[in-house]
Amino acid sequence: MYVKELEVINFRNYSNLKIEFAKGLNILVGENAQGKTNVLEALNYLGALKSHRGNKDKEIIKWGKNKAYIRANGSRNIGDFTLEFLLSLESKKEIKLNGIKINKTSEVFGTVNSVIFSPEDLRLLKDGPDVRRRFIDNELNQLKPKYHHYLNQYNKVIQERNNLLKQRVNNTLIDIYDEQLSEFGSFIILNRIEFIKKLSIISKLLHRKITNGKEEISIQYKTDVKDVSLKDIKEKLYRLYKENIAEDIKKGYTSKGPHRDDLIIFINGVDAKSYASQGQQRTAALSLKLSEIEIIKGETGEYPILLLDDVMSELDLIRQKYLLDSLKDIQTFLTITSLNDIEKFNFDKKRVFEVYNGTINVKEI
Ligand SMILES: Nc1ncnc2c1ncn2[C@@H]1O[C@H](COP(=O)(O)OP(=O)(O)OP(=O)(O)O)[C@@H](O)[C@H]1O
Ligand SMILES: [Mg+2]
Structure with missing residues (x-):
């Protein structure tokens, strides 16, 4: 296009x-x-x-x-x-x-x-989890219109739930929120799992090429709930919110769920965030961005x-x-x-x- x-x-x-x-x-x-x-x-x-x-x-x-x-x-x-x-x-x-x-x-x-690559993206590995979540979400928003809707809904409900937690409330409204969060959240997690699977395969090939075979990249999805079916993720997610309610009230926010997800990136087997040099981190960011392009090509044909x-x-x-x-x-x-x-x-x-x-x-x- x-x-x-x-x-x-x-x-x-x-x-x-x-x-x-x-x-x-x-x-x-x-x-x-x-x-x-x-x-x-x-x-x-x-x-x-x-x-x-x-x-x-x-x-x-x-x-x-x-x-x-x-x-x-x-x-x-x-x-x-x-x-x-x-x-x-x-x-x-x-x-x-x-x-x-x-x-x-x-x-x-x-x-x-569109895929944008700016100097901030070179810090994709170094910066906080929110930056890596945004990387995944921006891509999925463009590819799956429903994803954008569910993510928006999820974030709105999290805010509402957090407002109640701050007031130390645990009532039926929280239960309704937990139902909704597991519904939206399971869709988010399942799509992220599929996306990261593709990202992981493509970036491995690209990274090998860019580094002349010297470096091996591997990507792991860090999430509180992982499963293969929407139904199972939903159930586990619902249980997770329930199990953590006491902790959440103490903290005043929802401490578990896909809004806390992250990507862990390994280069030659070690966690790149802590151990990779600046140059290695930049190259890995480049591999991820180029993979993003290929995933869009794969999904849309262009x-x-x-x-x-x-x-x-x-x-x-x-x-x-x-x-x-x-x-x-x-x-x-x-x-x-x-x-x-x-x-x-x-x-x-x-x-x-x-x-x-x-x-x-x-x-x-
Ligand atoms: N809402 C706005 N209305 C008017 N001017 C704005 C607005 N937002 C930003 N600017 C101006 O736009 C100018 C150009 O910004 P831009 O980021 O595109 O520069 P650039 O050519 O990319 O520069 P650099 O090489 O430093 O990255 C800035 O000087 C800024 O003051
Ligand atoms: Mg500029």
Whole structure:
């Protein structure tokens, strides 16, 4: 799949921007703070339906304005699409797919699949469990619309349950919450199990390639409940919430469940979080991100768009080359601060955009 054209109005530091992209490699070059990441953020919004920087919709509206607009059109195997978002300070966002208003966000997931790789992702192994959960969830949201819905519901109920726990309440409402949590939670866990299984196989192959056979990566899903069927996970999860209620009341929050899940990543048999060097952790992060792309290809039959924000300078030459070599059939958006950074690589087809203070000029085609 690819995005042909992007238009944004009052989005971050852009008042009005309309650009046409190449099917292959798109390079955004510009000094710091000119608007490169903002373009990637708009592109990623099409797939993730939110900012990858963790910002609320309101924060991406241009300062001093009330509304922001994003429109993109592009092409997938099943046909062309136009996706529009109207973000507002006062009201809920409006979404249109092919000119038709969409009321449920989950219906537009999967129109665009995107994978973003930014410097923060290089810390995927080092940072807290929430970062790794987000990595899994972002992927599953795009692939399984129901997942997004269940995850949202789960998080809402957890908040409600925690509110009661803080008041040291253990009543029938808690029981209703536990029922709901096991229902939503079992769906989340089962999907995560399946995803991590695929991730584990693909990343093993990729990691071997990237490291020239020197390193072996293996990934384990750390969760409180593991089983093969939805029904069994649900039952065990329900029991788990019940068993921990005294502890939960003492702590004032729900201490067990899929909201505490993590990935444990081993490199050559040892826990990478504690023992891997910075370079090894970055390479592993690269393997995981590239695996994400392959999983999307496997599930949808098409590669997602790939957004590479400032990652070239963070990788050594061998990794940079490997990364660029693996992008042949993938529409890629790459940000750099100077064209010198990529002089050493040969690209057949590319389009270069000069980004300067919220404006963009095509440099060469
Ligand atoms: N809501 C907003 N309204 C207006 N301007 C904003 C808004 N949010 C961020 N900006 C501005 O957008 C500018 C460009 O940001 P961006 O992150 O895209 O820069 P960049 O080109 O990626 O820079 P770097 O090379 O440092 O990563 C920032 O200077 C910031 O002040
Ligand atoms: Mg940037």
